[in-house]
Amino acid sequence: MSFFHSIKFRFTIWYLLILAILLISLSFGVYFYMSNTLYENLDDSLQLRASQLKDIKGIFFSMSQGEFQEELGEVVLVYLQTENVVAKVPGPQASTIEGNLDPIVNEAFNGENAFTTVETESGRELRMLAVPLSPEGPGFSPHLPTQRMKFNSAVLVIGRSTADIAEALQRLRQILIFAIPLTLLIAGAGGIFLARRALKPVDDIAKTALEIENSGNLSRRINVDTRDELGRLSSALNQMIERLEKAFKRQQEFTGDASHELRTPLAVIEAESTLALEKERSADEYRRSLQTVVQETEHMSGIIDQLLTLARADSGNEQIAFEEIELVELLEEVGSNASVLCREKGLKFELGQMEELVVRGERSKLKELFLNLANNAIRYTHRGGSISISLRQENRMAVVYVSDTGIGIGQDDLPLIFERFYRVDKARSRAEGGSGLGLAICKHIAQAHGGRIEVQSRIEEGSTFSVWLPAA
Numbered sequence: 023m024s025f026f027h028s029i030k031f032r033f034t035i036w037y038l039l040i041l042a043i044l045l046i047s048l049s050f051g052v053y054f055y056m057s058n059t060l061y062e063n064l065d066d067s068l069q070l071r072a073s074q075l076k077d078i079k080g081i082f083f084s085m086s087q088g089e090f091q092e093e094l095g096e097v098v099l100v101y102l103q104t105e106n107v108v109a110k111v112p113g114p115q116a117s118t119i120e121g122n123l124d125p126i127v128n129e130a131f132n133g134e135n136a137f138t139t140v141e142t143e144s145g146r147e148l149r150m151l152a153v154p155l156s157p158e159g160p161g162f163s164p165h166l167p168t169q170r171m172k173f174n175s176a177v178l179v180i181g182r183s184t185a186d187i188a189e190a191l192q193r194l195r196q197i198l199i200f201a202i203p204l205t206l207l208i209a210g211a212g213g214i215f216l217a218r219r220a221l222k223p224v225d226d227i228a229k230t231a232l233e234i235e236n237s238g239n240l241s242r243r244i245n246v247d248t249r250d251e252l253g254r255l256s257s258a259l260n261q262m263i264e265r266l267e268k269a270f271k272r273q274q275e276f277t278g279d280a281s282h283e284l285r286t287p288l289a290v291i292e293a294e295s296t297l298a299l300e301k302e303r304s305a306d307e308y309r310r311s312l313q314t315v316v317q318e319t320e321h322m323s324g325i326i327d328q329l330l331t332l333a334r335a336d337s338g339n340e341q342i343a344f345e346e347i348e349l350v351e352l353l354e355e356v357g358s359n360a361s362v363l364c365r366e367k368g369l370k371f372e373l374g375q376m377e378e379l380v381v382r383g384e385r386s387k388l389k390e391l392f393l394n395l396a397n398n399a400i401r402y403t404h405r406g407g408s409i410s411i412s413l414r415q416e417n418r419m420a421v422v423y424v425s426d427t428g429i430g431i432g433q434d435d436l437p438l439i440f441e442r443f444y445r446v447d448k449a450r451s452r453a454e455g456g457s458g459l460g461l462a463i464c465k466h467i468a469q470a471h472g473g474r475i476e477v478q479s480r481i482e483e484g485s486t487f488s489v490w491l492p493a494a
Contacts, residue, residue, distance in 0.1 A: 029224075030217040037213045038206055045205060049198045056194060060187045061149070065137060068151040071096070072180050076155055097148060097181040100155075101127050104174060123179060126152040130177040139184070147188070150181040223252040227259065240267035272442070284325060287318035294318075325459070342384045342470055346494055349379045349413055349420055352389060357411055360396040368405040374412030379420040380494040383471040388491075391467040394460045395424040395487050403428035403484075419473070420493045425486040431479040439477065440465045464489075 075098065126136035130152035138150050155176040230244045240263055244256045291314075298311040357373045364371040381388075392411070399409045407427040414421055431439060438444050443458035464487075468475040472492050479485035 030214065030221055033217045033221075034210060034213040038210050041209050042202070042206055045202050049202060053191070053194060053198065057187075057191055060190060061184075064149050064182060064184065064187060065151070068137075068149065068180055068182060069135070069153075071182075072151055072153045072178055075178055075180065076153070097150075097179075099123070099179040101131075101177040101179065103131060103176070123150060123152070126150065127177050127179065130154045130179075131175060140181070147184040148181040149184050150179060152177055152179045154178075223248070223256070227252075227256060231259070234263065240270060284322060287322045290318045291315050329459070342387065344382045344384065346380050347383055347385050347388065349381055349422065349491075350376045352385065353392065353411055353413055353422065356389060356392045356396060359393065360400065360409065360411070363397070363400050364409055367400060367403075369400060369403055370406075370408040372408070372410050374410045374423070376413050377415055379413060379415055381420050381471070381491045382494045383491065387467050388471070391464050391489065392422065392424065394464050395489070398460060399424055399426035399428060399485070399487075402426070407484075415493060416490075418493055419490045422489040422491070423486055424489075425484065427484040430481040430483050431477070431485055432481055436477060436479060440475070 123138070123140070126138045129136035131154065133154050135154075136152045138152075140148050140150055142148060155178050227244050230242065234240065234242050243260045243263065247253070294311045294314045298308060303311075353376065354373065357371065361371040396409065396411065403409060403426045410423075410425045412423045412425075414423075435444075440461045442462045444461075465475050468489055468491070473490045476488045476490070477485060478488075
């Protein structure tokens with residue numbers, strides 16, 4: 023996969039885009055804050071200098087006589103006003119000012135401080151401050167040596183160059199213009215490194231998954247080294263692969279067992295048919311052969327029906343027509359059928375304790391469930407044994423117990439008996455006519471009705487199957 027189409031690239035681009043927006047916003051903020059701070063400091067220094075100059079005695083005379091010495095980069099002017107005349111007393115640098123100072127001078131004559139920015143002949147910017155001079159202050163003088171008229175108000179104008187500020191802001195702009203791309207370049211390289219490092223487990227997961235797919239080895243697992251989101255993803259994928267492995271194994275076992283179960287009756291039918299066709303036989307011999315074929319065909323038909331039932335259960339398309347069912351009535355019907363089979367085999371059958379309980383379910387399926395359990399009990403109980411069915415309520419559940427005194431089930435086999443085609447004794451089970459699907463169907467029916475099925479058993483002591491169904 024191309025790097026430019028990877029998550030790492032998109033992650034880095036989004037990271038750099040957000041970082042660029044933040045850096046540019048921060049740079050603008052820093053620049054404007056620095057600019058405002060520097061100009062405010064310049065204005066404060068002008069006001070401080072103006073306060074100092076206002077306190078200099080005879081400043082008018084010094085300036086008019088050319089004796090006043092301005093500081094480096096400083097411009098000082100004084101405007102004097104009578105009723106109709108305004109006279110200007112310029113300092114040494116005043117002649118270089120090209121801007122119009124009349125607006126701030128007029129404001130100062132009206133008693134307010136005023137600022138403006140002007141240029142000099144050389145193109146320098148000056149920040150100018152005009153402040154009124156109080157007639158009572160030491161710097162005010164109503165007369166000048168060159169003027170015979172008397173002045174009643176004065177304005178002091180002082181200016182300083184903004185070159186240092188402009189130079190500082192220019193350096194700041196250069197630093198920001200250089201620093202932002204450099205920062206983005208370093209951040210981009212770091213982002214790619216971190217993205218690759220952070221997403222490397224994803225590449226490992228994808229690589230392992232592809233190797234599992236290509237090799238078909240579902241026993242492999244993804245290494246889980248962290249407890250973060252990727253670790254949980256790996257664990258989830260491992261669980262999914264484990265389920266797929268189990269499902270695949272079950273499918274293989276199911277296919278093999280189904281083929282084996284169907285192969286036996288087919289072999290019997292083929293053998294009987296071949297023997298019947300080899301030579302002329304009597305009508306009784308032909309009848310016995312056809313009876314064998316019919317029996318094996320019925321056995322195959324039963325297996326196929328059971329397979330279809332489980333296939334519908336697996337697909338989730340099975341529809342159950344729920345209705346209220348009197349369990350006592352249903353179990354008595356099952357007991358009637360089971361008692362006939364018990365008599366044929368020489369077993370004792372009894373209906374035990376019966377509580378009047380109602381459940382919601384499909385009558386035919388529940389009858390199939392209990393008949394399967396009863397037939398199982400009869401099949402694996404020796405002559406002279408006993409079978410019993412009872413019903414009682416426990417914790418708002420209707421519990422049906424099917425007990426026998428048969429051969430029992432080993433503890434190692436108990437967790438497996440509800441799996442499809444599983445038999446404790448395969449040879450004897452097949453000889454008894456079992457397909458290995460009955461208990462799997464029983465478990466499915468119980469679960470489809472919101473219940474469960476459990477078993478307790480001991481070798482040569484018998485078994486008790488309990489079916490738990492929600493009571494209506």
